[in-house]
Amino acid sequence: xxxxxxxxxxxxxxxxxxxxxxxxxxxxxxxxxxxxxxxxxxxxxxxxxxxxxxxxxxxxxxxxxxxxxxxxxxxxxxxxxxxxxxxxxxxxxxxxxxxxxxxxxxxxxxxxxxxxxxxxxxxxxxxxxxxxxxxxxxxxxxxxxxxxxxxxxxxxxxxxxxxxxxxxxxxxxxxxxxxxxxxxxxxxxxxxxxxxxxxxxxxxxxxxxxxxxxxxxxxxxxxxxxxxxxxxxxxxxxxxxxxxxxxxxxxxxxxxxxxxxxxxxxxxxxxxxxxxxxxxxxxxxxxxxxxxxxxxxxxxxxxxxxxxxxxxxxxxxxxxxxxxxxxxxxxxxxxxxxxxxxxxxxxxxxxxxxxxxxxxxxxxxxxxxxxxxxxxxxxxxxxxxxxxxxxxxxxxxxxxxxxxxxxxxxxxxxxxxxxxxxxxxxxxxxxxxxxxxxxxxxxxxxxxxxxxxxxxxxxxxxxxxxxxxxxxxxxxxxxxxxxxxxxxxxxxxxxxxxxxxxxxxxxxxxxxxxxxxxxxxxxxxxxxxxxx
Numbered sequence: 001x002x003x004x005x006x007x008x009x010x011x012x013x014x015x016x017x018x019x020x021x022x023x024x025x026x027x028x029x030x031x032x033x034x035x036x037x038x039x040x041x042x043x044x045x046x047x048x049x050x051x052x053x054x055x056x057x058x059x060x061x062x063x064x065x066x067x068x069x070x071x072x073x074x075x076x077x078x079x080x081x082x083x084x085x086x087x088x089x090x091x092x093x094x095x096x097x098x099x100x101x102x103x104x105x106x107x108x109x110x111x112x113x114x115x116x117x118x119x120x121x122x123x124x125x126x127x128x129x130x131x132x133x134x135x136x137x138x139x140x141x142x143x144x145x146x147x148x149x150x151x152x153x154x155x156x157x158x159x160x161x162x163x164x165x166x167x168x169x170x171x172x173x174x175x176x177x178x179x180x181x182x183x184x185x186x187x188x189x190x191x192x193x194x195x196x197x198x199x200x201x202x203x204x205x206x207x208x209x210x211x212x213x214x215x216x217x218x219x220x221x222x223x224x225x226x227x228x229x230x231x232x233x234x235x236x237x238x239x240x241x242x243x244x245x246x247x248x249x250x251x252x253x254x255x256x257x258x259x260x261x262x263x264x265x266x267x268x269x270x271x272x273x274x275x276x277x278x279x280x281x282x283x284x285x286x287x288x289x290x291x292x293x294x295x296x297x298x299x300x301x302x303x304x305x306x307x308x309x310x311x312x313x314x315x316x317x318x319x320x321x322x323x324x325x326x327x328x329x330x331x332x333x334x335x336x337x338x339x340x341x342x343x344x345x346x347x348x349x350x351x352x353x354x355x356x357x358x359x360x361x362x363x364x365x366x367x368x369x370x371x372x373x374x375x376x377x378x379x380x381x382x383x384x385x386x387x388x389x390x391x392x393x394x395x396x397x398x399x400x401x402x403x404x405x406x407x408x409x410x411x412x413x414x415x416x417x418x419x420x421x422x423x424x425x426x427x428x429x430x431x432x433x434x435x436x437x438x439x440x441x442x443x444x445x446x447x448x449x450x451x452x453x454x455x456x457x458x459x460x461x462x463x464x465x466x467x468x469x470x471x472x473x474x475x476x477x478x479x480x481x482x483x484x485x486x487x488x489x490x491x492x493x494x495x496x497x498x499x500x501x502x503x504x505x506x507x508x509x510x511x512x513x514x515x516x517x518x519x520x521x522x523x524x525x526x527x528x529x530x531x532x
Contacts, residue, residue: 007201007517009120010255014210014211016261035493040497041490041491045509046435046486047486051480053095057134057206063515065527069116072358072384073524074442079302080096082302082448085316093448113138121140124201125518127198128190129201131204133205172213179205180238184238184241207231217475248493248494254510257487261477265459266459270464291329296464299484300453304450325452344460348364362441379441385524392404392437404433425505432480432485461474
């Protein structure tokens, strides 16, 4: 593999694996088919939890998962929206908009990763690096858009899709074409971008148009399918131009998505939950005395509560104990029961009080759709890095929280033993909630993560960002069902890459595979495996 000298990492936002490969089989994506038939591919690549752009893309681009970045090797981004208790009053982070301070917060994501991991570009080593609309860009020498004003203009271009469906076709084609032409110009005129004549050895490319269209019009819409066809077309142009310049033979190209998607039956309303339980939504400027922050809630709700322990600052937030959660607020409600009264609520996760970064317990509950019975379980975790293992325990192995007991293969791992991520992947890659016994504790170890996670079964969705309700799109993503958690993967380009189908894998495997193809060693934080 030492003949591969450069790599391009392409993420197409919001594409379900079964849809992607279905379009290939129907002849709608000929260029992706060409790559699939000359490289390695997987129809079952498992993304991170929750299946939202952040944390899934930080996980993909670092090859590791989140965790306690203060004490272990991992990345530090738990979610798209999160709250930082280490400030008083706590800060709000929102990568898609405004949080506590700046209007555009996406540029903060590189520092939020922390220095306990490296990005794909950092791992590629010496040489030129470029990142096109991919703002997880540590290690890059050239970033497009170059300035925040250009970034805002690019976002506005995509947001025009909201205003006019008639203009959508032309706008999405323009958005997709811009990034590919910019990447090719990096190869054709490297001195303009890097000050030397060397083409980039590492490139990031993010097609975000597919996510915008999916939320607005749906994965089953003509526009969504047309957009994927156009992305295939511009990728074909990229391949042809790289071939003409003599770069294709020594370039590995990875194509994947960050998450899948699903369609809910109806929109929910979170306001009654506040009123009935005497909860007061927090905001660092508008309402410092609040006691709850729903950082985000689509199908999965990440909820922060103000604990009873004093912090030394009247606006400080301690983490609530289980006792606090069972007797909370002015109405002294048991939140661990009342959260299940939210319409469509199905799953509930929360941490044990004495958890540490290297051992602890995550409590699990599931509300039976038919009977209303609460099924209980827990995940016990221990270790860090390669020594990290988890044990999934159910009160009833015939009816467990994630439904593994209903599957002949997955049920075999309900053995009251600790297991590695590989063992969980082998046992759960084909069912709903794949890898969840491994992924959920990693999420809760992050000190930026929420106190409680509530999930619907996908029938009802909300649209809450730091307590503010927006317009609900029934087409969304974030839950643990396979249609949201499984993404496509192709790694191809150079003839040095053999043709092979990978039955199943995880998105953290992409970075170590590319880095090994370049003849280099992945960073010590990488959790994924080399697929070659």
